[in-house]
Amino acid sequence: MNNLPHRLLRYKDLAQFFIVHVRPVLARDTESSVDSQLSSPKLEEDAVAFAKSLESMGPTFVKFGQLLSTRSDLLPAEYVDALQRLQDDLKPVAYEEMSEVFEREIGASITKVFAEFDQRPIAAASLGQTYKAITRSGDVVAVKIQRPGIRRQIQEDLEILSSLAAFAEKHSDEGSRYALVELVAQFKVSITEELDYIREAGNLKKLAVILSNFAHLEVPATHMSYCSAKVLTMDYVNGVKITQLSGLAMTELDGNCLVDDLLKAYLHQFITEGFFHADPHPGNLIFTDQGRLAFMDLGMVGRLSDQMRDAMYHLFSGICENKSERVVDVIMSAGLQENHLVDRKRLSSDVANLVARSEAISVKELQFGTLVMRIIHMCAEHGVILPREFNLVGKALLNIDQIVIKLAPDFNPGQAVNRHLRAIAFKRSLESLNPSDAFTAMVQTKELFQKAPHRLNSLLDNLSENKFRVNADVIDEDALIQGFQKIANRITIGVIVAALIVGAALMMRIDSDFQIFGYPGIAMVLLISALLLAAYTVFDILKKDQ
Structure with missing residues (x-):
């Protein structure tokens, strides 16, 4: 009962946030396109206020905003852009409290486990804090410890969010149209996975295997002996975040080579492996002292089925080759069509215009990820709701756009994507031609030629004797x-x-x-x-x- 006033205050704040910020956004489609264009500066101001309001309500809503940044089918581009810039840096929790969490999880104190441990955090995010330490065996490691009480706080916020989403969906047309209950349910699954550091350790190990052949990329190794659901220990990476690179450092690195390898790695993750780092924003990538890019923070990952991987290949190749019909085919086969009233001809025309215009725009003005997200947003406007995986891939590519602009502003990602797609297609073709398949095909071909004369004679005999019959199943x-x-x-x-x-x-x-x-x-x-x-x-x- 002592928590009741806090919960009531939280309900009030969230209800006010929905009325002031959310409902006008969801109801935006009642405005004409002309009005939307004229009010673009106002829309940008509203988007920034929207993001700041989420930031002020705490870590749960910062993470919720990051999820919303993948939903270009719900929000205008201005809002997606503002949410992409959401920061989750918070005031650090005292070392004594964090050490208690570590001891409960690992079963030993920090002083017994590590030879040295810097009590000043090197990062203080919404869910946890990261420290630099040295193990008894001499390994330099980064130790991420979950904030005390954060799970309970997130659980309470999720309950409030769920009840408000259910109320909004039941009592407002906007809430029903955009399936707010399902959106909150997706967020619950996503943030629950991020709170499990054992899962994140597994993600790091898997991505390390996937990227083992990429010379310019690395993933820090995990130390599973010092990992639990609330503690994650991995190799410490010497370097600086991409966002903190100085002008002098920028002149010394080979940006084109780095971003080309990064794009190649992501296409490999999307199309070949079906497992990818879903949040590669510049703050999650470190430029190491060895001149490589190191992936950090694998709490959010994406997984693609075989069918979805094929869809991504055809989508990317259609964009690169200016084959708009191929893009539309992917969209129509993968997407859910609202009310089955999609005008395919108009959608094809709009996609063709967008892809054609992108060739005339400079690379600095329109990156590959931006183009993919514009296509996804265009689908939503036409009533085609694409699976969540498309938005996760689009968000990842948007973040890569920022890295490309930072490291190699003159790099052409479209040409690189097309080149790497051809290599992937060639490799997949070779893999499909394995010896067992070839032998099976030869046996089947041999049987076909052996039986063909007999079958042809039987067919001609039946025709000559009027015994040829066609069974047609036209009625029940x-x-x-x-x-x-x-x-x-x-x-x-x-x-x-x-x-x-x-x-x-x-x-x-x-x-x-x-x-x-x-x-x-x-x-x-x-x-x-x-x-x-x-x-x-x-x-x-x-x-x-x-």
């Missing part, structure tokens, strides 16, 4: 037979009813001591039987026949 035979049976039954009943009525009429002329209502009894029995049978038949027809 069972339904047809049942219909004929029903007709026959009704005709039979009709004949019986007619016979009973004729018999009753004839018996009326014969006097009898057995009478009903003053008429010959046998005649009345026949007549009543005829009436009952006729009534039943009419009732059965009205009830069952269509």
Whole structure:
């Protein structure tokens, strides 16, 4: 009960946030496109205020904003851009509190586990803080410890978010149209995964294997003996964040080579592996002392099915080769169409114009990731809602755009993507031609040629003797037979009813001591039987026949 005033205040703040910031955004489609263009500066101001309001409400909503930045189908480009810049740097928690979390998780104190441990955090994010340390064996490591009480705080915020989303979806057209309950459910899964540092350690190990052949990229190794659900220990990487590179350092590095390898690695993750780092913003990449890019913070990853990997290949190749119809084919096959009223011709025209215009725009003005996100947003405007994986891939590419602009502003990502896609296609073709498949194909071809003369002779004999028959399944035979049976039954009943009525009429002329209502009894029995049978038949027809 002591927490009730806080929860009520939280409800009030969130309800006010929804009314002031969220509802106008969701209702934006009622405005004309002309009005939207004229109000672009105002839209940018509103987007910045939206992001700052999320930032002020704490770590749960910073993470929620980062999820929303992948939903260009919900938000205008100005809002997506503002949310991409959300920062989750917070005031550090005291070392004593963090050391207690470490001891509870690992079962030993920091002083016993490590030979040296710097009590000043090198990073203080919304979910945890990272420290530099040296193990007893002499390894220099980075130790990320989860903030105390953060799980409980996030759980409370998720409960409030869920109840408000359910209320908004039930009582507002905007909430129902954009499936707010499902959006919050996706966020719950995402942030729960980020809170599990064992899962993140597994992600680091998997990505290290995937990128092992890329000379300019690296992933820090994990030290599983010092990892738990709330503690993550990995190799310390010497270097600086890309965002902190000085002008002098920029002149000494080979930016084109770095970003080319980075793009190649991401295409490999998207298309070949189906597993990728979903949040490669510049703050999560470190330029090491050895001149490589190191991936950090793998709490958010994406996974793609075989079908989705093929879709990504065709989407990227369609964009690079200016094949807009191929892009539209991918969109229509993968997306969910609202109300089944999508005008494919108009969508094709808009996509073709966008892809064609991108060739005339300089690389500095329009990067590859930006183009992908514009296509996704255009799909939403046409009523095609693409799977969440498309937005995750688009967000990753948007972050890579920022890295390209920072490290190699003259680099052309479109040309690089096209070159790497051709290499991937060639490799996939070679892999499909394995010896066992080739041998199977040869055996099947041999059987085809052996049996072909016999089958051809049989076909010609049947044709010459008029024995050739074609079975066409054009009707439902069972339904047809049942219909004929029903007709026959009704005709039979009709004949019986007619016979009973004729018999009753004839018996009326014969006097009898057995009478009903003053008429010959046998005649009345026949007549009543005829009436009952006729009534039943009419009732059965009205009830069952269509």
